[in-house]
Amino acid sequence: MTAHGHFHWNELRTRDAERAKKFYEQTIGWTFEGSKTPDGTTYWLAMMDGQPVAGLFELTERFKDVPESWIPFLAVDDVDARVKKATENGARLMMPIFDVPDVGRIAMLLEPSNAGVGWITPV
Secondary structure, rough: OOOOOEEEEEEEEEEEEHHHHHHHHHHHOOOEEEEEEOOEEEEEEEEEEEEEEEEEEEEEEEHOOOEEEEEEEEOOHHHHHHHHHHHOOEEEOOOOOOOEEOOOOEEEEEEOOOEEEEEEOOO
16 A cells, blocks of 8 residues: 555546547556446556556546646545644645545545645545
């Protein structure tokens, strides 16, 4: 498991998953494996040498105000406690904290400079 305070995951949020997949396939050599999320959308794992290296998430209408961007995820020891500290220190949640089965508890924040960062307590 990734230690507290270290980068754990990176995820591309895009409005055109096929365009992004094609770009990374042709330039980096990634392949992609899709899986369905609880709301029925597809989450793509970017694979290199048979190992997941990043995620790709297509922004649906539900995320109309979210800009296309890469978002890094830091491992934290307790998402809920750390988000409380973060909001007390000027951060804002982009959406409510949520759980992903077999992955972990996740928060997506805008830190005081408005840079996006994800925090995850991995399972």
